[in-house]
Amino acid sequence: MQAVIQATMEFLKLYWAPLLCGLVIVAVLPLVVGYIVLVERKLMADMQARLGPMRVGPHGLLQPIADAVKLLIKEDIIPDNADKLVFWLAPVLSVGAALLSIAGLAIGPAFQIAKDINIGILFVVGVSAMGIFGIVLGGWASNSHYSLMGSLRSSAQLVSYETAAGMALVSGLLLTGTLNIKAIVEAQSKEGIWFVMLAPVAFFIYLVASIAETNRAPFDLPEAESELVAGYMTEFSGFRWSLYFLAEYTNMIVVSSVATTLFLGGWLRPFADVHLFNFLDYVPPLLMIGVAGYCLSRTPKQPSGVQQIFMLAVASLCFVVALVLVAPVVLPIAKPFYAGIHGGFWFIFKVSAYIYFFMWLRFTIPRYRFDQLMRLGWQFLIPLSIVNVLVVGVALIVSSYFNLHGWAMLLVTTPAAIIALVVALMILAAGQESQAGKENAAASDFYAG
């Protein structure tokens, strides 16, 4: 007993800061996810020429809170012959894996919960892969055919695209030589070029694979409402469903963060170490002042007094954030915080851009049929990613032979990317021919039962 208490005190003394960060994230993340859902609904409305949620709060800004309250007070229905232990465990596994993988991410050079893990990015990818269990067990525990088929389809999709995503990450990691997240971003700072320009095909493969990994459209057949009701989530209602939902959007954030770290330069400003572009340091505060100004200009047009006060509050919040962002650039005493504050801003900006692209794709492209999805994963993305690893490896050897660094590496990696693209087109062409041949024959019964 004494030993346990002593060990606990030792643990707390060493790790109180990461524990606190973890607690804050677990507490704040559902709210953030709720607002991402609101942004998605507003974007969807904008792209469909309508307004979206407008009732609850000014411009629908309190909609996530209303949704959360609704989900929490819903009745918790458990199907009749469902396995109660596994039914309870499945959403917990999904959410647990998603939240645990956030521990390995780094928002700024000093914002990392689990500091300096040797296996940084592999930890994030591997732990988020454990969420497949939540899907498989959830579908099985529901004791319903729709759920089981939806969960099998969803997990087959996840496993297929995980290989392609991993190989795409490998070709990006060839450029760094280390798995440590801080070292990856520092390598991009040292080379002075984001890895998306050195390995564009890898970025493209990771983009497509990450959309499939998070079950987002156009790869969302397992949870499309016109297909299998809600797939593996059918029998879960109320709080359990919100756990699955939270897991899905957290996975989206994690996948965007991994892509941002490896390909988009993490927390670096565009042209991070080039003094010529130091005026870009003023872009974040100017952006926030622009948002504050927009809110101020919309204030008189609000219908009621409460909504006007709310808009003024949002505007002043943006203004305060702009002041915080401009301080490290202008005031000498705040200079040490520059990397942390601006790093955090650029990281969140890039992650938001990536998520915006996810949402944009969702509302633009029609859904893939399941056999088309599997064909795309196994017969296009995986061969392409393997060829890409080969090609990037050769490009790296050539560039180190000629001692090229930074932007000069583009001379070698661009032909490499072109070769990979040519291979991709060849695979696509071959796929088209065999596809035309197959559709002339009898219909194939992939996954028909």
Place this chain on the structure above:
Amino acid sequence: MLDKVLFYIFAGLAIASAALMVTRRNAVHSAIFLVTALLATAGIFLQLRAEFLFIVQIILYVGGIMVLFIFVIMLVNLDVALQQIQFARQKWVALIVALALSAQFGLMLWSSGKTPGQGIPVLAAPSASELPANSEAVAQSLFGTYLLAFEIASVLLLVAMIGAVVMAKKER
């Protein structure tokens, strides 16, 4: 001290999950307990400062092999199997064999250090700060000294993949 408590937590979890795994009637429950045992083993790897192996265990074993097992369990899930006898007819012989095996292990563990050359070595392990960076060390070893074994392992995996696809295909 923290090291010790972590080891006991993970070890207790591993042994408890393993014991529960071999005694469950429902195969899916067995699979879930095996997942817990594998996660506890991964924790032991982490406690032994083998970080790369920790994450490989989670990605491959938990995220790959166990998902495969659960798929197959769902495919062959028979409700009638739940009512049948769960243990084979030779269970008492098996338990005697297990007792003999544990007696052997116990003798080995007990005789450590008593006679020189018998039992387990009494060495001092290098402290954690002296260890090289784990992923880099494993990579150097894997692609340097053991490159041939690595290539043979990849051929083995290819053969296994082809074999599994051929065996599980439906006869048309």
Place this chain on the structure above:
Amino acid sequence: MLPIGHYLFLSAALFIIGVIGVITRRNVIVILMSIELILNAVNINLVAFSRLYGDVAGQVFALFIIADAAAEAAVGLGIIIAFFRNRETVLADEMDLLKW
């Protein structure tokens, strides 16, 4: 690191539980899962000794064992599926076509 005896004891315990599982259970899938448990026990042993001697070869060996276990699980489960399609059973006692 704790004295090596602790890790050896854990490895031995998992090994014995795995052996009991393989010999006693009738469900072939549970037998395969017990085999995975045995392989994990061996892995713990290898990694513990690798840490004791400061040599990373033990971890590389454990890596190969994990890859091997994946291949074996895939092939074994393929055999089970093929057998299940023919005989509708997964119990080891009932797989007795070759008995006299």
